[in-house]
Amino acid sequence: MSCRFDKEIIQKYIDNTIEPLERIFLKEHLQYCEECRGDFNILMTAENELDKFFNKGIELKDIDFMIENIVDNCIGDEQGGILSHSIRIGKRIAENSSKFVNFLPGSKYVKKRVNLAATKSISIISTILRKQLDKLLPSD
Amino acid sequence: MYADKKLLARCKKHDRTAFVELFKMYEKYLYKLCYSYTQNEQDALDLTQEVYIKVFKNIEKYNDKMPFHPWLRKIAVNTCLNYKRKISSDIISLNSEVSEDKCLEDIIPDGRDCESEVLGRELGRIIKEGIEDLGPKHRMVLILRYYECLSYEEIASVLNEPLGTVKTNIYRARNMLKEKLCEVSL
Numbered sequence: 001m002s003c004r005f006d007k008e009i010i011q012k013y014i015d016n017t018i019e020p021l022e023r024i025f026l027k028e029h030l031q032y033c034e035e036c037r038g039d040f041n042i043l044m045t046a047e048n049e050l051d052k053f054f055n056k057g058i059e060l061k062d063i064d065f066m067i068e069n070i071v072d073n074c075i076g077d078e079q080g081g082i083l084s085h086s087i088r089i090g091k092r093i094a095e096n097s098s099k100f101v102n103f104l105p106g107s108k109y110v111k112k113r114v115n116l117a118a119t120k121s122i123s124i125i126s127t128i129l130r131k132q133l134d135k136l137l138p139s140d
Numbered sequence: 141m142y143a144d145k146k147l148l149a150r151c152k153k154h155d156r157t158a159f160v161e162l163f164k165m166y167e168k169y170l171y172k173l174c175y176s177y178t179q180n181e182q183d184a185l186d187l188t189q190e191v192y193i194k195v196f197k198n199i200e201k202y203n204d205k206m207p208f209h210p211w212l213r214k215i216a217v218n219t220c221l222n223y224k225r226k227i228s229s230d231i232i233s234l235n236s237e238v239s240e241d242k243c244l245e246d247i248i249p250d251g252r253d254c255e256s257e258v259l260g261r262e263l264g265r266i267i268k269e270g271i272e273d274l275g276p277k278h279r280m281v282l283i284l285r286y287y288e289c290l291s292y293e294e295i296a297s298v299l300n301e302p303l304g305t306v307k308t309n310i311y312r313a314r315n316m317l318k319e320k321l322c323e324v325s326l
Contacts, residue, residue, distance in 0.1 A: 011311050015292075039318065046317045049267040054286035058172050063188070067163040069155055074196040078154065139286055 003035045010040050014047050144210045151199050163192055170216055176283045177220040179272050187223055191216045210298070218299055221276050262324070270320040278313040285310060286295070 009026050013017040018026070030037045101107055143162055150158035170191055175184035194215050202211050271279060277299075284295045296306045 008200065008311070009162060011314065014314070042321050043314060043316045046261065046267070046314060046321055049263050050282065050286050050317070053267050054250055054283065058175055060171055063167045063171060063185075064164065066185065066189060067160055067167065067192065070192045071159045071163065071196070074159075074193060075154065075156055124286070 003033050005033065005036050007028055007036075007039065010036070010043055013040075014043060141162050145204060148199075148204055148208060152202075152204075154196075154199075159196060163195075166212060170212075172188060173213075173283060173287060174220060176271075176287050178223070178277060179268065183223070187216075187219060190223075194219060209312055214298055217280060217284070247308075263321075266320050266324055267317060272316040273320075274313055274316060278309055279317070280314050281309045294320060306317070 009022050011017065012022065013026060031042055143165060148156055151162055167188070170188050171184055174187035174191070175181070178184050178187060193214075195212065198215070202208065214215060232310055271282065274282070280299070281295055284290045290298070292303055292306050292310070295310075296303045299306065
């Protein structure tokens, strides 16, 4: 790289953003500078190849099937998300609505008496059942 | 390829048929963009899928007063730039794919191939390899420039980068490809 010519002018030529004066300057320079002429030719070749490369046809495979699957999965995820969200909210409402019972006056006494009554009832029922079973089963 | 407002409004309501219609409308465009970036069929399909999922999840954020295509392009470009390429094997079989549906057997010229045909294929191969060797940003500016045909200003806006950076990246990318072509011609 010995030539100190502004290479950006070549890039501007490729981009078609070159000024008329720069175009004349470039044309004249390329006539006598072999190095820049070589660069110019290779860059123009690269430009043509890039155009071809990015605009060639590409075969699409199974994309329609993939699209249907993606949409179904996204909608499915979303509905699943809504369902679990609703369940969580329902559970929270039930928990919050039962919390007030703890703050009612005498709630602890009621709870204690209910537990006691339940234990007593169980022992009475089991005594009755045992007696009835003894009557039914033949004694030795 | 322009999605109308009614279709987009239906998509915002998460209408299944509207999404399928919208995605099919852009399938070729998106797949080509992703393929240009990855140079690999499977990676391109993965990326396309990822873009579709992002569009589905973010469709509420889309401002329907603005055109849809640039919004989609921005999602696709960001998805590509964030994509970590899968480690692929270096072993290439004679039947393995080197470009689209061509395998190495097809590239080995038979007696009937003329010189220009071989030269054309060789140039195509060098450009493909050159693009694969470029960094993500250099590759993306070339895609936006040559596939999307965007101006430097538009590319700067899509990538959220200064105009000077975009110009430098394009010049560098071209020069890297030029070096590749020089290496072969020497």
